[in-house]
Amino acid sequence: MSVARDEILGRVRRATADARPPPQTDPPRYRTRLDVEGAELLDLFEERVADYRATVVRVDPGAAASAVAGACRAHGVSRLGAPPGLPAQWRPDGVEAVEDRGLSTGQLDGLDGALTGCALAIAETGTIVLDGAGRSGRRALTLVPDLHVCVIEADQVVGILPQAVERLAPAVRAGRPLTFVSGPSATSDIELSRVEGVHGPRTLHVVLVGQFDAGGD
Amino acid sequence: MPRVRVVAPGAMPERPFPEAAREALDDSQLRRNLGHATKTIRDKRAKVVAELPDWEQLRETGAEIKDRALLTLDHQLERLEESVTAAGGIVHWARDGGEANEIVTGLVRDAGADEVVKVKSIATDEIGLNEALGAAGIAAVETDLAELIIQLAGDVQSHILVPAIHLNRAEIRDVFVRELGVEDVADDPPALAEVARRHLRRKFLEAKVGVSGANFAVAETGTVCVVESEGNGRMCTTLPEVLITVMGIEKLLASWRDLEVMLTLLPRSSTGERMNPYTSLWTGVTEGDGPREFHLVLLDNGRTQALADATGRQALRCIRCSACLNVCPVYSRTGGHSYGSVYPGPIGAILTPQLVGVENAASLPFASSLCGACYEVCPVKIDIPSVLVDLRRQVVDEQRSHRGVRAGLNPERRAMEGLARAFASRRGYETLQRAGRLAQRPLAHGRARIGPLPGPLAGWSAARDLPAMPDQTFREWWRARGATG
Numbered sequence: 034m035s036v037a038r039d040e041i042l043g044r045v046r047r048a049t050a051d052a053r054p055p056p057q058t059d060p061p062r063y064r065t066r067l068d069v070e071g072a073e074l075l076d077l078f079e080e081r082v083a084d085y086r087a088t089v090v091r092v093d094p095g096a097a098a099s100a101v102a103g104a105c106r107a108h109g110v111s112r113l114g115a116p117p118g119l120p121a122q123w124r125p126d127g128v129e130a131v132e133d134r135g136l137s138t139g140q141l142d143g144l145d146g147a148l149t150g151c152a153l154a155i156a157e158t159g160t161i162v163l164d165g166a167g168r169s170g171r172r173a174l175t176l177v178p179d180l181h182v183c184v185i186e187a188d189q190v191v192g193i194l195p196q197a198v199e200r201l202a203p204a205v206r207a208g209r210p211l212t213f214v215s216g217p218s219a220t221s222d223i224e225l226s227r228v229e230g231v232h233g234p235r236t237l238h239v240v241l242v243g244q245f246d247a248g249g250d
Numbered sequence: 251m252p253r254v255r256v257v258a259p260g261a262m263p264e265r266p267f268p269e270a271a272r273e274a275l276d277d278s279q280l281r282r283n284l285g286h287a288t289k290t291i292r293d294k295r296a297k298v299v300a301e302l303p304d305w306e307q308l309r310e311t312g313a314e315i316k317d318r319a320l321l322t323l324d325h326q327l328e329r330l331e332e333s334v335t336a337a338g339g340i341v342h343w344a345r346d347g348g349e350a351n352e353i354v355t356g357l358v359r360d361a362g363a364d365e366v367v368k369v370k371s372i373a374t375d376e377i378g379l380n381e382a383l384g385a386a387g388i389a390a391v392e393t394d395l396a397e398l399i400i401q402l403a404g405d406v407q408s409h410i411l412v413p414a415i416h417l418n419r420a421e422i423r424d425v426f427v428r429e430l431g432v433e434d435v436a437d438d439p440p441a442l443a444e445v446a447r448r449h450l451r452r453k454f455l456e457a458k459v460g461v462s463g464a465n466f467a468v469a470e471t472g473t474v475c476v477v478e479s480e481g482n483g484r485m486c487t488t489l490p491e492v493l494i495t496v497m498g499i500e501k502l503l504a505s506w507r508d509l510e511v512m513l514t515l516l517p518r519s520s521t522g523e524r525m526n527p528y529t530s531l532w533t534g535v536t537e538g539d540g541p542r543e544f545h546l547v548l549l550d551n552g553r554t555q556a557l558a559d560a561t562g563r564q565a566l567r568c569i570r571c572s573a574c575l576n577v578c579p580v581y582s583r584t585g586g587h588s589y590g591s592v593y594p595g596p597i598g599a600i601l602t603p604q605l606v607g608v609e610n611a612a613s614l615p616f617a618s619s620l621c622g623a624c625y626e627v628c629p630v631k632i633d634i635p636s637v638l639v640d641l642r643r644q645v646v647d648e649q650r651s652h653r654g655v656r657a658g659l660n661p662e663r664r665a666m667e668g669l670a671r672a673f674a675s676r677r678g679y680e681t682l683q684r685a686g687r688l689a690q691r692p693l694a695h696g697r698a699r700i701g702p703l704p705g706p707l708a709g710w711s712a713a714r715d716l717p718a719m720p721d722q723t724f725r726e727w728w729r730a731r732g733a734t735g
Contacts, residue, residue: 044554218481233481
């Protein structure tokens, strides 16, 4: 094809002619899963998300919509954008939910917040992964509005990053964009002092849905 | 107001390190800012690294992953081209910075834009893309908070991760008041971040073209990865119709799974966080989500030259975390500007000479005490001290061959050759010891230490005292003892 392409590839071949690449170590020597499950795993996730100064609430499956409504009230939000694939039982009463069927950037900017689910979540790092499909919504939806309310089901939480990477492989191979979200947007550019909220949503509110024992351990 | 200034962008130092460092060391405000910042981030990193029981295994695997990609780079580049193209992206190849700048300028013109929003990318700083776009009448708007500050101040970056580390809040406030016309803004970080948000919001929402770098690209899937904190990276890679990514060819990973290691190593080493706020991964273009056009510009610009060096090529493993800067006793005192390159600190001292040629950055391999702290913290185990020593050899070889006959008359070199001959035999060594004791008399004045020396010896004694040679060596004492006892 291009001259530059052939020349760069030629330079690379000459440069590496003497070299032998190291073999792949299989199985890997690092941890590929976390031996923590159940309530302990969710505790870890909650603690780690809260470390980023995001809010986490835990509710039973029937109470997701009212938890979302509570978050909206707390942040004075009356119009939320939501992906068409959002489960109906998460939609709160008393809040206008605008379905994102190709909203313009200007329309997204006019929303008070976005309500989505996610593809999965990672406990050790307190990370939410959006995969651009179904309940995650497209990327601009969770980027332009100033509040992101994310509903996560307990069985979507995995231990560590390698577990997430394995589960996300099909989405990547299908060409879907992924966004890893760990807390609200932040900067430490001024004297390394952390400020939450720069260009992305300044507030991240996580609703963790599952069967939790009332007052359980 | 900006202090040690480098006029030209890019990776080519304009003056020797010691000269620039001397100015930086005289700036007490700069030293305070740097000392505070590097210590803060060192401590944060140490804390989150200590949380992981398998950190060493991750480092080793990280080094292997990068080596495997680099040593099969021709194959990986072809795979990446194929997978990105299959996903609807367009791949361009640039042998040097000039070629990359031409490609990007042409693409922006084709899109009919006269302004682009940019997410922090050291590769584009290396090639002076903003200047090239400016010359073509295209405004490049930096959107990372620190990069914006630097751009508004007409300054240059001094740290890989926190480019405005050399400026404190009061100085940044002054820049905003002067350049953005804001009034009454407090000099506290949240207020200053809010100014940046308001200033850039409209630009993000209206931008037609976004320009980014890349932290990683996966050959297997064609996925490109940008790691960031503020959301400006998401804005630039999601909202514009056209996205142009400029990526050094060394950023490649072979497989999707390699990311699980690199994304564990990078944020902990870099910002001292378990995970950075936002990581964007995209594969070509996606219908109805994000840019309609995606261009990936693959940049050589000296990288294949570094790849050809069996010792130096490990510098290409670098994932730009900047952990080596924060632990470096030299960097934490002189700051990034002294290195005269967009790649400062220990990694810059080995990367810059390899990218631009040792003859063009001959002082950088010496800008180190070889203490090894950088190697200890490097998440991909780049043995920076060994590469520094090898580059020093190359500098000396180069100067020798260049100076030819003149080098033969260099007094320091003649003295070293004489010492080498004398030290080769015991008798020669002991004769020299006796001669040294006589020669030091006028310098030591009977004291235990020799202070600053005059003339050609000044360079050896300006920064430290030499212990004076004792009146008797151990061997002499032993012989005398044997004779009497």
